[in-house]
Amino acid sequence: MSVEELRRVAVAGSAVRAAEAPLLAAGRGPAMMRDAAWALAEHAAALLRARGPVAGTTVAALVGPGNNGGDALFALAFLRRRGVAAVAVPVRHDDDGAPRWHAEGWAALRAAGGRRADAVPAAAALVIDGMLGTGFAGELTLPPAARALPRDAVVLACDVPSGVDADTGEVRGEALRADATVTFGALKTGLLVGEGAALAGEVHPVDIGLGPQLPTSPAARLRLADEAAVRAAHPAPAPDAHKYTRGLVAVAAGSPRYPGAAVLSCSGALHAGAGMVHHAGPEATRDRVLAEHPEALVSTEGPAPDRADAWVAGPGLDTQDDARRRWEGVLSALAERPEAALVADASALELVTAAQLRALREAGTPVVLTPHAGEWARLRERLPADGADAADPLAALRAWSAAHGATVLLKGPRTLTVQPDGEAWLVADGGPELAMGGTGDVLAGALGAVLAADVARRSRARRAGQAPGPVPTAALAAAAAWLHARAGAEQARAGRLTTRTLPAALGAVTARLWRAGDEDGRTRG
Numbered sequence: 001m002s003v004e005e006l007r008r009v010a011v012a013g014s015a016v017r018a019a020e021a022p023l024l025a026a027g028r029g030p031a032m033m034r035d036a037a038w039a040l041a042e043h044a045a046a047l048l049r050a051r052g053p054v055a056g057t058t059v060a061a062l063v064g065p066g067n068n069g070g071d072a073l074f075a076l077a078f079l080r081r082r083g084v085a086a087v088a089v090p091v092r093h094d095d096d097g098a099p100r101w102h103a104e105g106w107a108a109l110r111a112a113g114g115r116r117a118d119a120v121p122a123a124a125a126l127v128i129d130g131m132l133g134t135g136f137a138g139e140l141t142l143p144p145a146a147r148a149l150p151r152d153a154v155v156l157a158c159d160v161p162s163g164v165d166a167d168t169g170e171v172r173g174e175a176l177r178a179d180a181t182v183t184f185g186a187l188k189t190g191l192l193v194g195e196g197a198a199l200a201g202e203v204h205p206v207d208i209g210l211g212p213q214l215p216t217s218p219a220a221r222l223r224l225a226d227e228a229a230v231r232a233a234h235p236a237p238a239p240d241a242h243k244y245t246r247g248l249v250a251v252a253a254g255s256p257r258y259p260g261a262a263v264l265s266c267s268g269a270l271h272a273g274a275g276m277v278h279h280a281g282p283e284a285t286r287d288r289v290l291a292e293h294p295e296a297l298v299s300t301e302g303p304a305p306d307r308a309d310a311w312v313a314g315p316g317l318d319t320q321d322d323a324r325r326r327w328e329g330v331l332s333a334l335a336e337r338p339e340a341a342l343v344a345d346a347s348a349l350e351l352v353t354a355a356q357l358r359a360l361r362e363a364g365t366p367v368v369l370t371p372h373a374g375e376w377a378r379l380r381e382r383l384p385a386d387g388a389d390a391a392d393p394l395a396a397l398r399a400w401s402a403a404h405g406a407t408v409l410l411k412g413p414r415t416l417t418v419q420p421d422g423e424a425w426l427v428a429d430g431g432p433e434l435a436m437g438g439t440g441d442v443l444a445g446a447l448g449a450v451l452a453a454d455v456a457r458r459s460r461a462r463r464a465g466q467a468p469g470p471v472p473t474a475a476l477a478a479a480a481a482w483l484h485a486r487a488g489a490e491q492a493r494a495g496r497l498t499t500r501t502l503p504a505a506l507g508a509v510t511a512r513l514w515r516a517g518d519e520d521g522r523t524r525g
C-alpha cells in the first residue's frame with residue numbers, strides 16, 4: 001500500500017495486527033516500534049511547535065503495559081533529545097508496586113534523562129496516550145492518572161485513543177478523547193466510524209512497512225472519498241456529449257401534500273450534471289417543477305422506460321396507496337430497462353420489499369437505498385438480514401447489503417456507502433449544516449444524476465463496441481454524497497443556510513470539480 005493510499009484506505013485494527021504478526025515473528029518488532037515512536041515524537045514536536053518553542057516544554061505520557069506503551073516510552077526518549085522534559089506515568093503496576101510497562105522503552109527513556117511520575121505534571125503541554133492500542137479488549141475504566149490532565153494540555157493518542165475498538169470505533173466503558181491520533185501501519189476503521197471518529201481528533205497514518213501484508217479485498221477495506229476519487233466516479237461530460245449521453249434522470253417524487261420534494265430532487269439532479277430530468281408526478285408538482293426548472297420534462301407517468309438511465313423514487317410521496325402505485329410504476333419501468341439504476345429514498349424505503357430487491361438484483365439493476373439512521377433502523381427491522389444488527393456499523397451494512405443485493409448509502413455526519421460485495425466508502429466531509437428538511441431530497445436527485453451518467457456512459461461505450469468496467473456503485477454513491485457534503489459546507493461558509501439554495505451550491509461544487517479535472521488535463525467521462 002503506497003503512502004498515498006495509506007491516507008485513503010482504512011482497514012480494521014485486527015487486520016493491522018495480523019499484518020504485523022509475520023514481521024514480528026521475523027524479529028522486526030523493535031525496528032517497527034522505533035519507526036512508530038519516531039513518527040509519534042515528530043507529530044508531538046509539530047503540535048508543540050505550533051504553540052511555541054519545543055525545548056523546555058514538558059511532555060508526559062500515560063503508559064500502558066503493552067507495546068502501545070512501548071511506542072510512547074521511546075517517543076518520550078526521542079523528545080527528551082529535543083530538550084523536552086519527558087515524564088512517563090505508568091498506569092498499571094505489579095503487585096510489588098513496580099510499573100508494568102515496556103522495559104526497553106523505559107530503559108531508553110531513563111538513558112535519555114527522562115523520569116517517571118505517578119501523575120501527569122501540571123506543567124505538561126502535551127500528553128501522549130500510550131495506555132492501550134490495538135490490544136484493547138473488554139472494557140476500559142480510565143485510571144486516576146488519566147482523569148487529572150492539565151486543562152490546556154494537548155492529548156496525542158498513540159495508534160488508537162485508549163478505550164476505542166480499533167475495528168469498530170465502539171467505546172466499551174470509558175475512553176480518552178484525543179486532539180490528534182498518530183496511527184501505525186494503516187488508517188484504522190475504528191478511527192473513522194462510530195464513536196472513534198469523534199474521539200480520535202485529527203488522524204495521521206504512518207507507514208511502518210506493513211503495506212504488502214495488509215488486506216486487499218474490497219470487503220476488508222474502507223475507502224475515503226476525496227476529490228480525485230469523486231472525479232473518477234463522476235467525470236466531466238465528454239467533449240462530444242449531448243443531453244442523452246449525460247444521462248436522463250426520472251424523478252418519481254413529490255405529491256400535492258409535499259410538492260417541494262419534487263422540486264428539490266429535480267434540482268439536485270440537474271445541478272449534479274444530469275443531461276435531462278423528467279419528473280413523473282401529479283399536476284400540482286409538475287407545475288412547481290416547471291416553474292423552477294423550465295428545462296425539465298414533466299408528465300404523470302414519467303419517460304418511456306427505454307429513455308430513463310436512472311430513477312429516483314420516494315421523496316415526498318403521499319399516502320400509502322398513492323405512493324405504492326407510483327413506486328410500482330417505477331419498478332415496472334425498470335423491469336423494461338434493467339440496466340437503468342434506482343435510488344430508493346424516503347417513502348420508498350418503507351415500501352420496498354425483499355422480493356422486489358431480489359427481483360432487481362436478479363435483473364442486474366443497480367439499486368441504492370439512502371436511509372438516514374432512523375430509516376436504517378426501520379429497514380433492518382422490516383427487512384432483516386443475518387449480521388445486520390452488528391454493533392460495528394460497517395459490518396452491519398455489509399451484511400444487509402450482501403443479503404439484499406442493494407447498495408446502502410447511510411446518511412449522517414459521516415456517510416457510509418456499502419455495496420453487496422463489501423466495497424465500502426466513507427464521506428467524512430458532511431456537517432450539521434445539512435441536518436435540515438429537504439437536503440435528503442437534493443441528495444437523492446444528485447445521486448440519480450451520478451448513476452444516470454454512469455449508465456449512459458457505459459451504454460454509449462457498449463454501442464461503440466467497448467466494454468468498460470463498471471464503476472463500483474458504492475463509489476458512485478460516495479461521489480454524490482461528497483458533492484452534497486461539500487455543497488453544504490460551501491453554503492455554511494457563505495452564510496446561506498436553507499435547503500432552497502443547496503442545489504445551486506452543489507452545482508458550483510460539481511462545476512469546480514470538473515474544471516479542476518480539465519485544468520489537470522485529466523480524461524473526460
Ligand SMILES: NC(=O)C1=CN([C@@H]2O[C@H](COP(=O)(O)OP(=O)(O)OC[C@H]3O[C@@H](n4cnc5c(N)ncnc54)[C@H](O)[C@@H]3O)[C@@H](O)[C@H]2O)[C@H](O)CC1
Pocket residue numbers: 020024028029030032033036064065066067068069071131132133134135136137138139140141158159160184185208
Ligand atoms: N508489536 C510491534 O512491534 C508494534 C506494535 N505497535 C504498537 O503496539 C500496540 C499493540 O501492542 P499490544 O501490546 O499488542 O497491545 P496494547 O499495547 O494495545 O495493550 C495490550 C495490553 O493492555 C492490556 N489490556 C487490554 N485491554 C485492556 C483493558 N480493557 N483494560 C486494561 N488493560 C487492558 C492487555 O492485558 C495487555 O497487557 C499497537 O497499538 C501499537 O501502538 C506499533 O504498531 C509498532 C509495532
